[in-house]
Structure formats: C-alpha cells, structure tokens
Amino acid sequence: MIDNLxxxxxxxxxxxxxxxxxxxxxxxxxxxxxxxxxxxxxxxIAWARFFEAxxxxxxxxxxxxxxxxxYMETEKHLKGKPGVGRCAEVLDAVKNYAEQNDVNLETRxxxxxxxxxxxxxxxVYGPDLIIIGNSEKSGIKRSLGSVVDAxxxxxxxxxLVISDN
Amino acid sequence: xxxxxxVRARSDFSEVDxxxxxxxxxxxxxxxxxxxTKYAIALAKVFNASLKIIFVDTSEDEHDYSRNIVMLxxxxxxxxxxxxxxxxxxxxxxxxxxxxxxVVKGNVAKAIIKAxxNYEADLIIIGNTGRTGLKRxxxxxxxxxxxxxxxxxxxxxxxx
Numbered sequence: 001m002i003d004n005l006x007x008x009x010x011x012x013x014x015x016x017x018x019x020x021x022x023x024x025x026x027x028x029x030x031x032x033x034x035x036x037x038x039x040x041x042x043x044x045i046a047w048a049r050f051f052e053a054x055x056x057x058x059x060x061x062x063x064x065x066x067x068x069x070x071y072m073e074t075e076k077h078l079k080g081k082p083g084v085g086r087c088a089e090v091l092d093a094v095k096n097y098a099e100q101n102d103v104n105l106e107t108r109x110x111x112x113x114x115x116x117x118x119x120x121x122x123x124v125y126g127p128d129l130i131i132i133g134n135s136e137k138s139g140i141k142r143s144l145g146s147v148v149d150a151x152x153x154x155x156x157x158x159x160l161v162i163s164d165n
Numbered sequence: 166x167x168x169x170x171x172v173r174a175r176s177d178f179s180e181v182d183x184x185x186x187x188x189x190x191x192x193x194x195x196x197x198x199x200x201x202t203k204y205a206i207a208l209a210k211v212f213n214a215s216l217k218i219i220f221v222d223t224s225e226d227e228h229d230y231s232r233n234i235v236m237l238x239x240x241x242x243x244x245x246x247x248x249x250x251x252x253x254x255x256x257x258x259x260x261x262x263x264x265x266x267x268v269v270k271g272n273v274a275k276a277i278i279k280a281x282x283n284y285e286a287d288l289i290i291i292g293n294t295g296r297t298g299l300k301r302x303x304x305x306x307x308x309x310x311x312x313x314x315x316x317x318x319x320x321x322x323x324x325x
Binding site: 043049156158160 | 204256293314321
C-alpha cells in the first residue's frame, strides 16, 4: 500500500527521506447490516471511487455454538439482530449501492468466528485496506473485547474503523 | 417491497460526503506511529488535505517530583517522543504537505479525540501503539480506546 519505507527511524536524516506514495487497489469491507456498517459501506465506496479500487464486501455468519466465539458475537446472532438470514439482503443493498456509484464490488458470505474469519479472508484477498463498522460501546461485551479490536490484533493490513458514536 | 420501502432503502445509502480535507495524526515516535506518519502524509498528499500532527505528553504536572525523577532516569522515552514529531515534520516538509504541530496533555486516547474534534478532522490516523503487558490486558491499547470513543473515522496502522 505504501512505497519507500525507510529502515531505521533512529538514524533518519533529511537526505534519506523519500517522497511517499499511496495506492489502494483493493478494499475489504466487512458488513453486518448494522448502522455503523452502513456508514462503513459508504466510506468504502467513497474510498474506492477516489482510488479506483475494487471492493470485496463480506458478511460473516457467525457459528451458532457459543463455544466457538470468545466475543459473544453469536449471542447477537442468535437473537436475530442484526444477523441471521439477512446476509443476502444486506449484501444486495451494498452491491446496488456500489453499482450506483460505478464501483466494482463483489460479495461473499462466510461462516465462522467473526474477527478470525475477517482476518483469514484478508490473507486470501490481500486488500490494501480493511473497512469495518464499530458499534460496540460498553458493558460485558466491551470487557471481552470487540470484533474490531480482535480484527486489528489479527491482521497487519491497515484498518479503517467507522463508528456510529 | 413497496415503492415507499424501496425509496427508503435507497435513501439509507444516500450520497457519500467524502470530505478528506483535515487529517489528524497522533504520533509518539514508536515504530507503528512512524508507519502511521507515512500513511498520514501520503494520504494528505493524495487528498490535498491539511495535516495536524499531535504528540500527547502524558507527564504529570511539574510539582510531581517523583515523576520528574523517573523521567530523568528515562531520557529515552523523551527522545522518542520528540523524535516522533521531528520525523513527521521531516516527512511533511519533504512531501510538501501543509501541517501544524501541537503537543497536548492528558489521557492519550481522550486527548487525541479532543484534538481531532477541535481540529474538525475528517480522519484520525494512529499506529496501534500503546500499553504493553499487564497494563494492556487491563486497559486495552490506545488505538482500541480511540476507536471505541471516536465519532470520526479512525485509520489504525500496524507497525511491522
């Protein structure tokens, strides 16, 4: 994503400093249809339009077994908000929106523990940027860590987080 | 789906307001922060945006003598902080990015969010630096705290 990385920060001299360039060719958008992920979708399309990048939108359907998820993400899905069965609807909306904005976007539905699945898919797709919504705010869920925190821990790809704060 | 629902569904995704005119970079001179510095400057260039570079000084007030003694014992920490801002300045100059630098005080995450709000930043860029070990287990990283509370989009860069 970024060129001309320089090696040693401690010995940086003005003469060594090069011009920086950034290019974003592939964006990975993780969505679940929540308010923050609608905002994340808008950002993803805007960034894609600006950089003429491709977007891959993924919806991770969480495994239903509680033991599979240390983040209690499954609980949200079991209650049917915002997850279960909505993936096609959500991804269709994202796809339509991309088409309206002349952005090349493909969708995928994945299954597994949410954060790990996003990070694993990033390995496969090789994006220059991951964009994700964040709506976790407080309480038990927070103390266990959010999906976003877990994604940030499990990938080296820059992560753009959009909150509905 | 009725006509009204269709219209409503579309308006959910109304036009994007992609304004990237003011970027805020928080740096402490750590490796991830220097990576974030490079992203911030490259983005400021490509977006033709202004950049605010902040360093959060977490030292207590001057009357906290014990803290001052600790700081004397750890000049490396001080050097690193100054280096973060200096490196950002060098890159910004080289890349002809319009910037200004500010040193702010207080809780790191809160100070970053406050500075970004004051600056009316469109994007916050930070490295995933921060606390290590037990402190991190208890409190989480600075980037996590910023992400949790910021209403402004946050770009988190890993140092590798």
